[in-house]
Amino acid sequence: MFYINLKIALRNLWKHRAYTIINTIGLSIGMTCALVIFLFIRQYLSADNFHPNADRIFRVVSLGNGTDGKVPMMGVPVPMANALRTDFPQLEKVANLVQGYHLVEIPGKDGSAKQFHKEYGTAFYTDPALFDIFNFPWIVGEPVSLGAPNHVALTQSTATQYFGSWQNAMGKKLKFSGDETFYEVTGIIKDLPKNTDFPIHLVISYQNFGNALSTRWNSVNMGHNCYVMVKPNTDINQLQIQLNGYTKKYYDPKDPLANTHLFQSFASIHLDAKFGNFSPKRYTSSQINSLRILGSLILLIACINFINMATAQAVSRSKEVGIRKVLGSNRKQLLVRFIAETFVITFVAITIACIATEIALPVVGNFLGQQIPFNIIDFPVILIFIFALWLAVSFLAGLYPAVFVSGYNPINALKNKVSQGNKGAWSLRSILLIFQFTVTLIFIIGTLVVLKQIDYFKNKSLGFDNHAVLQINIPTDSISKTRFNTFKQKLLQRNGVEMVTYAYTPPSTSSNNFTSFYFNNSPQKTDFLLCNKPADEDYFKMFGLKMIAGKPLSKSDTVSGYILNETLLHKLHFKNPEDVLGKYIQLNRRPLARIIGVVKDFNNLSLHGDISPVIFYTNKEEYESAFVKLNPLNMQETVKEIGADFNSTFPGQFYEPSYYDEYIANYYIVEEKTAVLLSFFTSVAIFISCFGLFALISFVAVQRTKEMAIRKVLGATTIELISTLNRAFIKMIIVANLIAWPLAYILLNKWLQGFAYKIDLPMLPFIFAGLGSMGIIIFTVALRTYKMTTSNPVEALKYE
Numbered sequence: 001m002f003y004i005n006l007k008i009a010l011r012n013l014w015k016h017r018a019y020t021i022i023n024t025i026g027l028s029i030g031m032t033c034a035l036v037i038f039l040f041i042r043q044y045l046s047a048d049n050f051h052p053n054a055d056r057i058f059r060v061v062s063l064g065n066g067t068d069g070k071v072p073m074m075g076v077p078v079p080m081a082n083a084l085r086t087d088f089p090q091l092e093k094v095a096n097l098v099q100g101y102h103l104v105e106i107p108g109k110d111g112s113a114k115q116f117h118k119e120y121g122t123a124f125y126t127d128p129a130l131f132d133i134f135n136f137p138w139i140v141g142e143p144v145s146l147g148a149p150n151h152v153a154l155t156q157s158t159a160t161q162y163f164g165s166w167q168n169a170m171g172k173k174l175k176f177s178g179d180e181t182f183y184e185v186t187g188i189i190k191d192l193p194k195n196t197d198f199p200i201h202l203v204i205s206y207q208n209f210g211n212a213l214s215t216r217w218n219s220v221n222m223g224h225n226c227y228v229m230v231k232p233n234t235d236i237n238q239l240q241i242q243l244n245g246y247t248k249k250y251y252d253p254k255d256p257l258a259n260t261h262l263f264q265s266f267a268s269i270h271l272d273a274k275f276g277n278f279s280p281k282r283y284t285s286s287q288i289n290s291l292r293i294l295g296s297l298i299l300l301i302a303c304i305n306f307i308n309m310a311t312a313q314a315v316s317r318s319k320e321v322g323i324r325k326v327l328g329s330n331r332k333q334l335l336v337r338f339i340a341e342t343f344v345i346t347f348v349a350i351t352i353a354c355i356a357t358e359i360a361l362p363v364v365g366n367f368l369g370q371q372i373p374f375n376i377i378d379f380p381v382i383l384i385f386i387f388a389l390w391l392a393v394s395f396l397a398g399l400y401p402a403v404f405v406s407g408y409n410p411i412n413a414l415k416n417k418v419s420q421g422n423k424g425a426w427s428l429r430s431i432l433l434i435f436q437f438t439v440t441l442i443f444i445i446g447t448l449v450v451l452k453q454i455d456y457f458k459n460k461s462l463g464f465d466n467h468a469v470l471q472i473n474i475p476t477d478s479i480s481k482t483r484f485n486t487f488k489q490k491l492l493q494r495n496g497v498e499m500v501t502y503a504y505t506p507p508s509t510s511s512n513n514f515t516s517f518y519f520n521n522s523p524q525k526t527d528f529l530l531c532n533k534p535a536d537e538d539y540f541k542m543f544g545l546k547m548i549a550g551k552p553l554s555k556s557d558t559v560s561g562y563i564l565n566e567t568l569l570h571k572l573h574f575k576n577p578e579d580v581l582g583k584y585i586q587l588n589r590r591p592l593a594r595i596i597g598v599v600k601d602f603n604n605l606s607l608h609g610d611i612s613p614v615i616f617y618t619n620k621e622e623y624e625s626a627f628v629k630l631n632p633l634n635m636q637e638t639v640k641e642i643g644a645d646f647n648s649t650f651p652g653q654f655y656e657p658s659y660y661d662e663y664i665a666n667y668y669i670v671e672e673k674t675a676v677l678l679s680f681f682t683s684v685a686i687f688i689s690c691f692g693l694f695a696l697i698s699f700v701a702v703q704r705t706k707e708m709a710i711r712k713v714l715g716a717t718t719i720e721l722i723s724t725l726n727r728a729f730i731k732m733i734i735v736a737n738l739i740a741w742p743l744a745y746i747l748l749n750k751w752l753q754g755f756a757y758k759i760d761l762p763m764l765p766f767i768f769a770g771l772g773s774m775g776i777i778i779f780t781v782a783l784r785t786y787k788m789t790t791s792n793p794v795e796a797l798k799y800e
Contacts (some may be wrong), residue, residue: 014363023309024349026691027397027686030302031353031389032182036372037295038385039357041373045249047195047270047279051135053229056092057266058236060226060243061082061275062259064529074275076261078214081127083227083250090239092231095130096206099123099223099278102471103177103654104202106162110263114656116177121278122201125209133229135202140170141187149207153187158201178477181208194371197270218516219588225278228263294681297439298688300394304432305691305796306397309341310342342398350390367673383516387423400428430728434736436689441740441769442747443682448765449748450675456759457668463602464507465544469660470628470639471506472646475653481620487649491628494639494645499629503544504622506660508603510667512612515588519572528571531604531612532587534622540599542629548794549577550597557620561596566742568613569598585615593617606667607757627660686776693729693780726781733777737770 051057064071081096085317097273100123116418130136131143138153145151152174159166162174166188169289173182183204192200206212211221230239240263251258269277271286332375359376365372376383474487488500513530537555540547547563554560562585566577575579577598586592604612630638639657646655708721715725723749752758 005406020345021344022691023306023683024352026302026305026309026344026688027143027349027393028196028352028356029688030299031350031393032356033681033684034295034389035353035632036360037291038359039372039374039382040364040370041291042379042381043195043370044283044288047193048197048266050193051266053133054266056230056232056234057133058230058263059266059269059275060221060228061262061264063262064220064259069480070260071222072274073222073259074277075220075224075787077217077220077259078211078224079217079250080261080711081226083246084226088228088239088242090231090234091228093129093132093229095127095133095227095422096125096209097130097225097227098125098206098209098221099225100204102202105161105177107175108493108677109414110767114264114652115162118654119202119655123204124198124200124202125204125206125212127206130227133227134198135191136192136198139166139190142248143187147205148203149205149206150181150183151186151205152183153189153203154185155189155201156191159185159188161556167561168762178475178480180477182380183208196276197282218252218258235280236265239263245787249512266581270425277509291677294677298681298684301436301439301685301688301782303393303397304436305344305688306342307692308429308432310398324681338735339394339398345395346390346394350386350393354386413483425634430695430732433693434684434732434739436693437733437773438743439691439738440682440742441736441773442687442744443678444686444769444772445744445765446748447675447678447682447742448768449752449759449761450671450678452762452765453752453755453759454668454671454675457607457671458665458758460607462508462607462664463600465542466506466508466661466664468630468632469506470630470642470657471627471660471663472626472657473644474624474626474657475650476504476624480650480653481623483649484620484623487626487645490645490649491626491642494641496631496641497628498631499542501538501627502623502625503533503539503627504621504624505533506625506627506663507533507543507545508605508664510606512604514612516587517615518589520583520585521592526572528613530568530587533616534619535603535615535616536618536620536623539616540628545602546600548598548600550595552597553616553618556618559591559593559617559619561593561617563597563599563616564595565604565611565614566601568610568615572611587615588615590617590619603757608619608667608755610756652661661773690776693777697725697729698782722782726778728782729777730774733773737773740769 048054058158059074060076061567062073062076066071081094084091084094099121101120102123104117104119104123106117108114124144128143128146131138135558139156140154143153146153154162154166154169159169163169165173169185169188172185174185175182175751188202188205192198228719243261243263264272264275269275271285272282272287276282347760352520361372361374373379374382380529474484477561484502488502491497491500504513510523512531512533517530518524518526520528527741535553537553540552547778550563553563564572564580569580572580580595580598583595584592585595599614599616601611604614642657643655646653708725744766749761752761
């Protein structure tokens, strides 16, 4: 029986191959989208799932107190780990993990040239206990070796990169730029999976961390993490209550900036948007859920398209149904045969989808910054999902058309009067089409608004000049600092160099340093933190920062005065900039000095966040970068010349310049990717929805053939006939707009709330989507019905 039904299904599909091809294409596109999104989400959510004690692992995080509310920080004070070991017997293991930014030097043989390797954010200081908490296997050596200073461990690939092969790395020496200490390789760690939140390449003994012995509780380094593993059956809620007592025990009760701390479960870290993690490629739970919704909607649109196409085609098969019923076929048999046809189509569609997915994955993975495997043998859950997708789509798309067609009255079917008694079915098809266009309209409006917000980001002034600025990381050892002025003078002699300045960070950066301070000889710290930006006397001129009171920084190697921004001025409750001049400020661990000026506000963060209170001062000991204003002509040649000057001034150091405007552009890479994804899904939705529209028009065209012929005989023009057919579809698209507009407004308004600087939600995308959808409807209907309205009415009146 199965073979017979399959054979009949294949014969019918071949007979109506135009509809078969259209249905297969629509379903395969929807299935491809669903499969690619599933593979990405499965890969992303499987990060760090190989730790056997994951349910007992927690990260300690901080909440900073201030006038602006709680400030989430993934870091902790340095003495936190030791205090936990002492006060919490419920903790089985406690480990520090501190992110480092190092330039690794590998001395060549016999004093030959050094090799440099940039390990920015992939080098970590830690304790041996970390490897008891996490399952990071050691191939050679033991974690206990990290309990002694001047020891490092490398991952396999890093050791191979440094020393030719990881087998040769044991016992070798390396050092870090700016540090004369040599470190011995005492272990090789198995390469971590690509989707881990711990981008570890190099592990250094925690004893070599510069602040390892610090006892300061009022300072939090965002990169200084503390992980714990609790003993079995520990009540984490009781543990949290005990941790809350830390504020009273270790913090100064008079300190308005005292932090509170939380135990955060390991499972929640990966998708955490509040505290974050070490991974540079992080997607939040809301972004993952958005992808799920997008994939489901595209698949649902494809299934709706199939239903519309199948029910439209069913009219042409009414005689076949009538004859089968007359010859004895019951409804159950017809139902099985029509569902069998759907299963064949969806099988072909899922096969095409798998091939398309295999082709698309490298492109999608590169775009999303993830390696996405499509390996059924290693990950059998993928095969289960494919099989479940096939079954679900087959029943979702095929059940209603099969029920609809198999329910034809045999007499009406033989007379081609299947439309009678099927007004409910017509109503359902209309609802499905309205749903398709509602989703498509939301996609169109969302894409246009996202593109407008990105354009706003790119064109809004940040309050400073970042064009043609080259950023160079400079060595910070004592000898190199004596050569700063020499390097600056060499660069200024170049024709392609207009200005040079030294600073800790540029005006806007994600690496801001915040610190507490005392104002005007007050015995207590203020209740908020400052973003401090040490810079030399040319910094303001270089970046075009505008003074509104006082004078700019003067040439000095030490702190000689402070300059505030407008936000800080207002937080200190001053309205007139002149009134704050001459007052005193003392930053944490820095000298007391007068306020000498006020600078106009600029965005020290991306446009996602508000402007912070900022303070400037000169201090040569804190400079870590040189910024060079280039002449736009011959920039590439000038960069090479700067490299020659760098190598002659700082021999043996690593020269790696970067353009500052490119750094700024990376602030909004997530939004740009969102726009690309929305544009793609919008195109897919429009493409599939037009198929659904085509199906419904086909159904109407068949049902109203005689009506159109009679109207033509009575004198109706082609335009009037097309207008008559358009009327019902225009009503549907109006309803779709009435539903889509408020939904899109609510969703997009909520999305825009995540930005400190945002556009006012414009009406133009809504109007464009509405008019565009009308145009699509009119064009598609006219295209499909033109032949029918211009044909010979006599032939149409003969139609049975």
